[in-house]
Amino acid sequence: MVEIAIGTTANPIILLDEIDKLSGDSRYSGFGPLYQLLDRESSCNFRDEAVDLEMNCSYVSWVATANHDAAIPEAIISRFTVIEVEAPSADQMVNVIQSIYSDILHDNRDIWGSHFVPEVSDSMIEALDNQGPREIVKMIMAAMGRTAKSRKEAVYVLEGGDFKDFKKPVRRIGF
Structure with a gap:
């Protein structure tokens, strides 16, 4: 926030990524400052x-992302224009998988x-759909490693069977 107070940009854009995961301890809500910052009138005198610095945040453009809006207070949601992004269609998933695979290569x-090989196979798409x-990145990387280790070929082609033994890692809690 200091940069806003002394910066040279008159109207910065600030991205609040995954605000549905914003949390704090029971004594403090992470959403508290947002009530003032997202309101143009009160944000002009934000401290x-x-x-311990007062600044004018009334010209800030706020963008937020969230996976689920149930955890976000309605008063915060009402300060945004909500745009819902649908999950990719089957045709779009083909492009997503190909793009991720191409980036890894x-x-x-x-x-x-x-x-x-640079192209994904139909059975690979079916396995990752x-x-x-x-998860797609993890599964492709694991399949590539297993394939290269188990088969000795000049060029490898990943098939759906290369993903059959992939198990999602068990989420562990603790230290």
């Missing part, structure tokens, strides 16, 4: 308590990426 082209992007 950041952490640095490109990022590793000088090491091992050039040993895999119901997964989110993060």
